[in-house]
Amino acid sequence: MAIGPAAAIVADVYSGARTAVEVVEAALDAARRLDPVLHFLEEFDPGGARAAAERVDPGGALAGVPFLIKGQTPVHAPIVTRLVAAGAVPIGRSTRARPGAVSQTFGWTGSDYTRNPWDLTRSSGGSTAGGAAAVAAGVVPLATGGDSGGSLRIPAAFCGVVGLKGTYGRVPRPGGRPLGGLTTIGLIGADLDDVILATSIASGPHRLDPAALPHWPVPVESERPWRVAYHSTLGACPANPAVDQVVRDRLSAADVTVVDVPLELLPTEEAWLVLSGLDAGRGAEAAASNRAREIRDHNNTALADLFAEVDALVTPTTLDVAHGYDQHEPNIVTGDPCWYFNVTGHPAVSVPVGLLDGLPVGAQIVAPHWADDAAVAVARRVQAGLPRPPVSVGARRASL
Known part of the structure; x- marks a missing residue:
C-alpha cells in the first residue's frame, strides 16, 4: 500500500486512523524492498526512525510523515x-x-547509480537524486535537498514529482549566507501542497542563518487570472522539440494566459562558476567577480522587465527527458534552464506536465523575487497528474 501524501498522513495520525509508528514502518518496509532496485539510500536508519515515530505528537503539522x-x-x-x-x-x-x-544530474551510492522509477536504465537526476527517486516510487512523500544549479528541479522533472527552490534565502542554511549566494535549501515532494507546507515550516530566520528571509506563510489559493510568458530555452541549446510540445500542450490546456514577451538573458555559466567558487571558499579575481556581477545585474534587469508584463515565466525544466543513469557527463546541458535562477535568486518550481515515451516532462515556473506565492499558484494550474511509475510501492514491478 502506498504511503500517501503528507496531508493524508497527518490527518490519519491526528484522527487515530493510523499511528505514526504504522506509517513509518510502512515506509521502512518500502525502502527495504525498493532500494535494492533503485539505489536511493546513502544511509538507512530504521532504529532511529522507529524511536522518533514513537515520540511523535499527533497534533504536529507533519505528524508521522x-x-x-x-x-x-x-x-x-x-x-x-x-x-x-x-x-x-x-x-x-x-x-x-x-x-x-x-x-x-545523477546519483551514486558509492557502489551503484541511482535509478529512475519510470525506467531503470535512466537517471533520476541530481544532485538530489535519491530523494526524487524515493518520492516518485512512493517510499516517502518528502525529501530535503539543496538547489545551486537545479539540484531540486532537475530530479523532480526526471522523476515526475515537484521540486521547489524558493527565493534565495527562503529556507535558512546551516552555514549561514555564503559569499556567492547560489544555493537555496528546499524540498522535493509527490504533492505540490505538501512541498508548500513543508517549505513554510522550514522557512524563516534561524540563529545559524539570521539573514534568511522572513517566515513564508502557506499562501491562500487565488482565483485571479494569471499571465505567463513561455520560452522553450533560455540559452544556445534548444529543447527537444517533443519536450517543448508537451509543455506547450499543457499550457494550452491550463487556466493561464500565455503572452509573447521577449527575453534576452546573458549566458550564465561564467557567472555561475565564479559564484560557485566563492561559495566554496576558493575566492575570485576582481575582473571575474565584476563580470559575474554584470551578468547577474543584466539578467535581473531583463527579468524585471519581463515580470512587468507577466506574472510568471514558464520553461521546460530540462531540455530533454532523463538520460541514461551512467551517461551524465555528455548531458551536462540538460538542466540549462535551471541555473539562470540560482545566479539571480528568483523562486522557481518544477511540476510534472506530461509523459514523453513513458518518461516524465517537467515545466519550470519562475516568478519575481519574493513572489513565491505566484510561482506556486501558477504551478498549481499548470501541473498535470501522472500515473504511478512502473517501479513503485504496490506496483507489479516493485519486487524486481
Whole structure:
C-alpha cells in the first residue's frame, strides 16, 4: 500500500486512523524492498526512525510523515530540525552525485547509480537524486535537498514529482549566507501542497542563518487570472522539440494566459562558476567577480522587465527527458534552464506536465523575487497528474 501524501498522513495520525509508528514502518518496509532496485539510500536508519515515530505528537503539522534527508546534510540543519519539530520522521539519507563529477544530474551510492522509477536504465537526476527517486516510487512523500544549479528541479522533472527552490534565502542554511549566494535549501515532494507546507515550516530566520528571509506563510489559493510568458530555452541549446510540445500542450490546456514577451538573458555559466567558487571558499579575481556581477545585474534587469508584463515565466525544466543513469557527463546541458535562477535568486518550481515515451516532462515556473506565492499558484494550474511509475510501492514491478 502506498504511503500517501503528507496531508493524508497527518490527518490519519491526528484522527487515530493510523499511528505514526504504522506509517513509518510502512515506509521502512518500502525502502527495504525498493532500494535494492533503485539505489536511493546513502544511509538507512530504521532504529532511529522507529524511536522518533514513537515520540511523535499527533497534533504536529507533519505528524508521522516519513522523509529522507539529502546526504551530507548536517543533523542540525534548520530544514531538518524544523521538519522533525513538526512531527516528520527521517528514515535515512538519500544519495547525491559522486563528488568531483562535472555534471551532477545523477546519483551514486558509492557502489551503484541511482535509478529512475519510470525506467531503470535512466537517471533520476541530481544532485538530489535519491530523494526524487524515493518520492516518485512512493517510499516517502518528502525529501530535503539543496538547489545551486537545479539540484531540486532537475530530479523532480526526471522523476515526475515537484521540486521547489524558493527565493534565495527562503529556507535558512546551516552555514549561514555564503559569499556567492547560489544555493537555496528546499524540498522535493509527490504533492505540490505538501512541498508548500513543508517549505513554510522550514522557512524563516534561524540563529545559524539570521539573514534568511522572513517566515513564508502557506499562501491562500487565488482565483485571479494569471499571465505567463513561455520560452522553450533560455540559452544556445534548444529543447527537444517533443519536450517543448508537451509543455506547450499543457499550457494550452491550463487556466493561464500565455503572452509573447521577449527575453534576452546573458549566458550564465561564467557567472555561475565564479559564484560557485566563492561559495566554496576558493575566492575570485576582481575582473571575474565584476563580470559575474554584470551578468547577474543584466539578467535581473531583463527579468524585471519581463515580470512587468507577466506574472510568471514558464520553461521546460530540462531540455530533454532523463538520460541514461551512467551517461551524465555528455548531458551536462540538460538542466540549462535551471541555473539562470540560482545566479539571480528568483523562486522557481518544477511540476510534472506530461509523459514523453513513458518518461516524465517537467515545466519550470519562475516568478519575481519574493513572489513565491505566484510561482506556486501558477504551478498549481499548470501541473498535470501522472500515473504511478512502473517501479513503485504496490506496483507489479516493485519486487524486481
